[in-house]
Amino acid sequence: MAAVRTPVVVTDRESLARARDRADGPVAVVMTMGALHEGHAALLRQARARAATVIATIFVNPLQFGPNEDFDRYPRTLEGDLGICAREDVDVVFAPTVNVMYPNGQPNTRVNPGPLGEILEGASRPGFFHGVLTVVLKLLNLTRPDVVFFGEKDYQQVALVRQMVRDLDLDIEVVGVPTVREPDGLALSSRNRYLSEPERTTALALAAALRAGAEAAPGGADAVETAARDLLGSTEGIDLDYAVVTAPDLGAAPETGPARLLLAAKVGTTRLIDNGPVLLGERNTR
Numbered sequence: 001m002a003a004v005r006t007p008v009v010v011t012d013r014e015s016l017a018r019a020r021d022r023a024d025g026p027v028a029v030v031m032t033m034g035a036l037h038e039g040h041a042a043l044l045r046q047a048r049a050r051a052a053t054v055i056a057t058i059f060v061n062p063l064q065f066g067p068n069e070d071f072d073r074y075p076r077t078l079e080g081d082l083g084i085c086a087r088e089d090v091d092v093v094f095a096p097t098v099n100v101m102y103p104n105g106q107p108n109t110r111v112n113p114g115p116l117g118e119i120l121e122g123a124s125r126p127g128f129f130h131g132v133l134t135v136v137l138k139l140l141n142l143t144r145p146d147v148v149f150f151g152e153k154d155y156q157q158v159a160l161v162r163q164m165v166r167d168l169d170l171d172i173e174v175v176g177v178p179t180v181r182e183p184d185g186l187a188l189s190s191r192n193r194y195l196s197e198p199e200r201t202t203a204l205a206l207a208a209a210l211r212a213g214a215e216a217a218p219g220g221a222d223a224v225e226t227a228a229r230d231l232l233g234s235t236e237g238i239d240l241d242y243a244v245v246t247a248p249d250l251g252a253a254p255e256t257g258p259a260r261l262l263l264a265a266k267v268g269t270t271r272l273i274d275n276g277p278v279l280l281g282e283r284n285t286r
């Protein structure tokens with residue numbers, strides 16, 4: 001077995017700047033909120049395969065949490081996270097405090113995600129993507145990567161990061177990584193830790209809805225949405241937020257061809273999201 005190398009852990013800007021100045025290029029960054037799992041590990045592995053230096057960031061960003069959301073309760077498991085980073089051969093972990101990231105309190109200047117940030121997750125979590133893009137831009141400025149990796153589990157987030165990189169002329173490659181799932185289909189997510197055993201079983205309905213949607217796809221976008229909503233609506237313990245078919249770039253769903261089914265639902269008090277590809281067929285009536 002290869003020796004596990006401990007990453008350099010930095011918590012302040014000056015130490016990060018020193019570690020970054022010493023880094024060999026190209027530099028890859030994986031941003032996380034911690035409570036790391038095999039989904040994060042997949043991002044770290046792709047980063048390792050692409051770059052001489054891998055930087056992971058661990059920061060639970062208050063700016064992207066609504067007043068009634070789970071900021072205080074969000075799992076903080078730094079020791080275990082560092083074990084995963086060591087296993088995945090991460091070079092540098094940046095784990096700042098809120099005060100390090102926001103020394104002047106909540107920033108007045110925020111990245112506006114535009115209309116794409118107001119639909120789906122943005123409609124259910126007002127201000128969410130302003131908070132996400134603001135911290136992503138700050139972390140990009142602090143870590144100065146050549147390439148960044150984001151998970152497709154948070155499909156709209158990757159689309160918005162790509163949009164920001166394009167719109168603001170950031171010279172950074174954005175790589176989307178396919179969703180890592182449990183063998184039974186549940187998408188890995190830090191918030192899965194909130195689920196009781198029965199709730200975890202209930203949560204399998206999201207993956208089942210993606211399968212039902214994909215099977216209904218020859219009938220078109222309406223048929224996909226109906227199949228997913230019927231399945232989720234008839235599952236006890238699921239409170240459906242949305243089941244929506246869009247184009248792969250999150251524009252209006254096409255008549256036929258590749259599209260995306262995006263889901264959000266609450267299982268008990270835990271809000272989960274998932275998405276998957278659907279191939280819309282000729283029987284589309286939309």
Ligand SMILES: Nc1ncnc2c1ncn2[C@@H]1O[C@H](COP(=O)(O)OP(=O)(O)OP(=O)(O)O)[C@@H](O)[C@H]1O
Nearest residue numbers: 032033034039150151153154179180188189190191
């Ligand atoms: N199952 C997964 N497969 C691939 N990437 C993932 C998966 N889960 C999370 N990621 C990615 O890891 C990065 C960090 O995400 P984050 O730390 O918020 O974890 P998370 O599991 O999505 O947490 P939460 O449950 O709070 O949404 C994001 O780019 C996210 O898309």
Ligand SMILES: CC(C)(CO)[C@@H](O)C(=O)[O-]
Nearest residue numbers: 031032033061132135154
């Ligand atoms: C990109 C991110 C680290 C910004 O806080 C977060 O939204 C996440 O973990 O997906």
Ligand code: BAL
Nearest residue numbers: 033064065132154157
């Ligand atoms: N995984 C995206 C971050 C969030 O839900 O707050």
